[in-house]
Amino acid sequence: MAYWIGVVIAGVSVGGYYCLVALGLQITYSGTRVLNFAQGDVAAFGGMLYWHLTGQDNWNPWLALLVVAPAGFALGALIQLMLRPFLSREAAILTTGVVTIGLSFAIEGAIQMVFGSDSELGAPLIGGGSWHVLGAVVDRQNVVIVVGAALFVLGLFLLLKHSRLGLVIRANAASAEGSAIVGVGVNRIQLLVFAGGATMSAVAGALVSPLLGTNFQSGQQVLLISFIALVLGGLTSAVTTAVGAVVLAVAQAVLGTTSLGTYQNLVLFGLFLLALLIRPQGIATRKALARR
Amino acid sequence: MPVTFPAGRSDGQNARTSTSRRGFARATRVTAAVAAAGLVAAGAAACGTSSAAGGGGGSDSVVKIGAVYSVSGDLAVYGNDIIDGLKFYATYTNAHGGIDGHKVEIDLKDDQSTATVGETVMRELTADNSVVATTGAELPAESELLSRVAEAEKIPYLADILSLPDSYYNALKYTYRASCWSDTATVKAVLEQLKATGAKKITVLYPLDAGGQPGFATAQQLAPQLGLTITGINYPAGTANASVYALKAIQAHPDAFLAWDQDTPTELGLVVKDLRANGATQPIGAPEGASSPVFTQATGAGISGVYYWAGSSPTALPAPFVAVGTAMTKAGLKPDDYMFGGYAIGQSIGAAAKIVFDKKEPLTRATVDAAMETLSAAATIYGPVTYTPQNHAEPLAVVPVFERKNGTIVRANG
Numbered sequence: 001m002a003y004w005i006g007v008v009i010a011g012v013s014v015g016g017y018y019c020l021v022a023l024g025l026q027i028t029y030s031g032t033r034v035l036n037f038a039q040g041d042v043a044a045f046g047g048m049l050y051w052h053l054t055g056q057d058n059w060n061p062w063l064a065l066l067v068v069a070p071a072g073f074a075l076g077a078l079i080q081l082m083l084r085p086f087l088s089r090e091a092a093i094l095t096t097g098v099v100t101i102g103l104s105f106a107i108e109g110a111i112q113m114v115f116g117s118d119s120e121l122g123a124p125l126i127g128g129g130s131w132h133v134l135g136a137v138v139d140r141q142n143v144v145i146v147v148g149a150a151l152f153v154l155g156l157f158l159l160l161k162h163s164r165l166g167l168v169i170r171a172n173a174a175s176a177e178g179s180a181i182v183g184v185g186v187n188r189i190q191l192l193v194f195a196g197g198a199t200m201s202a203v204a205g206a207l208v209s210p211l212l213g214t215n216f217q218s219g220q221q222v223l224l225i226s227f228i229a230l231v232l233g234g235l236t237s238a239v240t241t242a243v244g245a246v247v248l249a250v251a252q253a254v255l256g257t258t259s260l261g262t263y264q265n266l267v268l269f270g271l272f273l274l275a276l277l278i279r280p281q282g283i284a285t286r287k288a289l290a291r292r
Numbered sequence: 293m294p295v296t297f298p299a300g301r302s303d304g305q306n307a308r309t310s311t312s313r314r315g316f317a318r319a320t321r322v323t324a325a326v327a328a329a330g331l332v333a334a335g336a337a338a339c340g341t342s343s344a345a346g347g348g349g350g351s352d353s354v355v356k357i358g359a360v361y362s363v364s365g366d367l368a369v370y371g372n373d374i375i376d377g378l379k380f381y382a383t384y385t386n387a388h389g390g391i392d393g394h395k396v397e398i399d400l401k402d403d404q405s406t407a408t409v410g411e412t413v414m415r416e417l418t419a420d421n422s423v424v425a426t427t428g429a430e431l432p433a434e435s436e437l438l439s440r441v442a443e444a445e446k447i448p449y450l451a452d453i454l455s456l457p458d459s460y461y462n463a464l465k466y467t468y469r470a471s472c473w474s475d476t477a478t479v480k481a482v483l484e485q486l487k488a489t490g491a492k493k494i495t496v497l498y499p500l501d502a503g504g505q506p507g508f509a510t511a512q513q514l515a516p517q518l519g520l521t522i523t524g525i526n527y528p529a530g531t532a533n534a535s536v537y538a539l540k541a542i543q544a545h546p547d548a549f550l551a552w553d554q555d556t557p558t559e560l561g562l563v564v565k566d567l568r569a570n571g572a573t574q575p576i577g578a579p580e581g582a583s584s585p586v587f588t589q590a591t592g593a594g595i596s597g598v599y600y601w602a603g604s605s606p607t608a609l610p611a612p613f614v615a616v617g618t619a620m621t622k623a624g625l626k627p628d629d630y631m632f633g634g635y636a637i638g639q640s641i642g643a644a645a646k647i648v649f650d651k652k653e654p655l656t657r658a659t660v661d662a663a664m665e666t667l668s669a670a671a672t673i674y675g676p677v678t679y680t681p682q683n684h685a686e687p688l689a690v691v692p693v694f695e696r697k698n699g700t701i702v703r704a705n706g
Contacts, residue, residue: 003539006570010535055589117369119558121590128592130569137569212533213558213590221530249533256536262500262526 002135009133011253013142013211015246016149017043020204022226022245023156023238024197030173030236031193033093037100038079039201039226040219041107046072046202047122047214048115054123061125065206072202073195079103080194084187104219111216119218122209141211148207152200153242169193173236224265225249228272355390355645355655356397357382357638358417358447360428360438365405367430369556375400376625377634378427381642384619384635391642392649398638399423407434414438418445424660425450425641427470436460439467448644448661450637468664470637479510482550482577483518485599489575491547493521497537497563501529503553511550534559538566550577561590568595575599643667 025039046068053064082103086095130139160166172179172189180186204222205214212218225248233240248268255264359378362371382396390396401417403410410429417423418441425448429435435451442449443466450468461469486494496511498504508524515522523544527537541549549567554560564578568591577599578587588595616635620627647663648655 003543006539007536010533010539014533112365118586119556121558121562121586137571139569213556213562215556217530252531253533253536256527256531256533257540261537261540262528264528264531 005134006136006138007253007257008250009136009138009142011250012246013139013145014208014253015249016145017204017208017212018222018225018229018245018249019149019242020152020207021201021222022229022241023153024200024204025226025230026197026233026236026238026241027156027200028194028197029230030238031169031197032080032087032190034083034087034096034100034194035093036079036194036197037097037223038104038107039197040221040223041104041111042072042075042079042198042201042219043205043208043222044214044216044219045075045107045111046205047209047218048111048120048205048216049202050206050209051120051122051214052115055120061123064122065125065203068202068206069199072199075107075202076195076198077191079198080191083194087190104223108216108219115216117216119213119215120209121213122206124210125207139211141207145207145211148203152203156200156238165192225252225268228268232272232275353393354395354397354422355642356399356420356422356424357641358414358420358423358426358428359398359400360403360410360414360417360426360434361400362405362430363400363402365403367405370430370630371403371405373630374430374634374637377631377636378638379634380616380620380623380625380631381635381638383623384616385638385642391646394645394649394655396638396642401428403429403434405430407431407437410434411437411441414441418442418447423447424655424657425644425664427451427637427641439464442466446661447657448641448664450641450664452633466661468640470633470640478579479507479550479552480514480518482579482599483511483514483520486548486550486575486577487518487520489548489599491575492519493523493546494548494550494577495541495544495546496522496524496550496552497541497567498524498526498552499529499531499554500526501553503555504529507552511552529555534563535566535570538563538572539570542567542570542572546574548575548577550579552577552579557587558590561587564595564598565591573597640664640667 021039021043024042025036028034028036028039049071050061050064050068053059053067054061059067079100083096083099086092086099124141125144126140128140130137131143132138158166160170168179168184168189169192171182172184172186172193176186176190179189205219208214226245229241229244229248232244251268252264255261255267260267357378359375361375361378362368363375379398379400382398385391385396399417399420401410401413403413407429411434414426414428414437417426426438426442427450429438429451439449439451439460443464446466448466448468450470452470461467483494494511496508498508504526508522508526511522512524514520523546525537525541525544527534531537549572551560551563551567554563560578564576564587567576575597579599591598616632617627620631625631641660641664644660644663644667645655647666648659651659653659
């Protein structure tokens with residue numbers, strides 16, 4: 001039993017990481033209609049910056065996190081500014097998608113140039129060590145990731161549902177034109193959304209760095225899984241995206257215990273394609289989809 | 293005479309412990325970084341395209357070796373260590389009088405971890421008539437491209453033995469192979485060490501890539517002669533959740549584990565940490581990278597029962613390399629298998645040049661090629677030497693580095 005608890009906990013904690021990156025993708029898409037293929041690289045950037053501050057310069061991990069978050073915000077804002085000329089063009093979703101693919105390559109190259117090629121570990125946020133839960137060993141950083149992701153999701157929910165800024169963001173997501181007519185600064189809101197999504201990814205990368213290590217390429221795997229979660233959520237359902245990310249991570253972990261573990265990506269993507277064939281609009285509820 | 297190392301990297305990477313050249317699977321996993329290298333071409337160029345070690349002198353008095361390795365890009369993690377060793381060979385040799393008084397010079401070209409760039413810079417090297425021999429490439433595809441240039445330009449080219457398959461290699465005239473590191477020797481040594489702890493059933497934990505799979509296959513091949521039972525737990529390379537596979541390995545209840553070919557000391561350390569954190573008390577062989585401080589950072593302090601390659605300790609090296617290893621350490625390098633591989637490549641070509649000088653022939657590509665043909669084992673490189681926590685007093689393997697082109701395999705352990 002302890003074995004399976006350990007497997008599920010490992011899955012859930014990685015799921016917290018996937019969840020934050022996937023939600024970053026989701027709010028970015030909802031708010032700007034841009035599929036940001038550089039989202040995973042922002043997570044890698046956050047992880048490497050966090051490692052540099054804590055592992056190299058011996059910063060306090062909490063202080064480092066306070067630097068990583070605005071750095072992710074700034075990187076997201078920069079990406080949005082670079083995308084802005086393409087947003088009003090025809091087939092903008094395709095154009096901006098291609099541009100973000102290019103930016104993904106550029107960010108990876110820049111991370112490698114600045115931080116090097118090796119996998120690196122940031123310092124644990126609440127110290128090393130582990131706890132025992134029902135006989136299973138749980139690394140403290142696992143708990144940090146899960147709690148951190150939960151707090152972020154809660155904060156995002158409260159922001160979007162119970163604040164004036166959230167109302168503006170949702171209005172902009174529903175209709176950018178309508179928002180502009182009533183005086184909302186669409187460009188400013190879109191920049192904020194983009195930067196917010198990037199902040200989530202950067203923080204996710206920092207949180208996972210002490211547990212899994214980070215390198216300049218580590219954003220790719222999380223991007224793939226996050227995209228699956230995003231598409232399963234019909235691109236716009238935050239709840240389905242978040243739950244989907246965690247479920248996918250647990251499925252990955254459980255698959256790892258079987259002989260199919262070697263082919264986990266094949267199995268996951270196969271199931272993903274099957275799910276889309278059956279339900280092309282994603283698996284979000286009608287109610288959620290109606291909110292689009 | 294104190295030896296300095298003038299051409300070391302300035303980015304602090306000298307201290308990096310090389311891990312696994314088999315990690316080149318990473319390059320195939322992700323072509324994106326290669327493309328990124330193009331986007332950051334300016335930076336890549338700044339990383340160095342050409343440098344010389346060992347001083348100059350006229351072309352008549354210099355043994356100029358052209359080298360094509362990865363200074364930038366994903367393979368730089370391996371290339372830079374090989375380059376360090378190669379440069380150090382030149383520095384060290386020149387500081388000790390050169391080759392019969394002739395200085396050694398390395399003309400280094402960065403292939404940016406891209407085979408086609410490697411081919412281009414190889415052509416640049418061969419266009420320089422003062423270059424008498426070449427070496428380079430971490431990947432088979434690039435080695436083949438470089439060998440084609442070498443064959444066309446009739447210049448000796450020393451590749452890594454793992455980079456050129458027999459079927460291709462045997463048809464070549466100017467291309468040679470060097471076995472700078474031996475997976476087989478390493479696997480054998482660590483299995484022997486684990487066996488010495490009383491283990492009979494060993495589970496190998498490895499990523500499913502071009503480095504992990506051959507290592508596991510080697511362990512399986514060696515199992516009958518060592519009287520061991522080998523089982524394997526593999527996982528997709530680059531997986532975010534290797535801890536699950538550690539749990540799975542523990543479920544196999546082996547007498548010992550072999551953590552093989554994780555791409556970096558960090559990943560190796562995380563695997564070992566996961567095994568220990570989940571209650572595995574058995575000995576763990578972790579031969580590649582466990583001597584790195586980064587490994588210890590990943591495992592946390594107090595990890596015990598881990599058997600690893602301590603070849604980076606200069607005093608643990610076979611006699612020919614003790615002085616070199618000590619000098620490397622003094623120069624701020626951390627000797628490792630890649631570094632010694634680079635050193636041995638230089639030494640092999642240098643030995644050919646010495647034959648030419650001793651015969652009082654002019655140093656040309658043709659004479660160097662003829663001399664390389666006569667060499668059988670120009671240099672030796674250390675195999676796995678010392679394991680902890682129980683030291684082997686004797687080197688377990690001293691691997692001949694150089695293979696004659698005529699097909700006689702002289703590589704003893706692999």
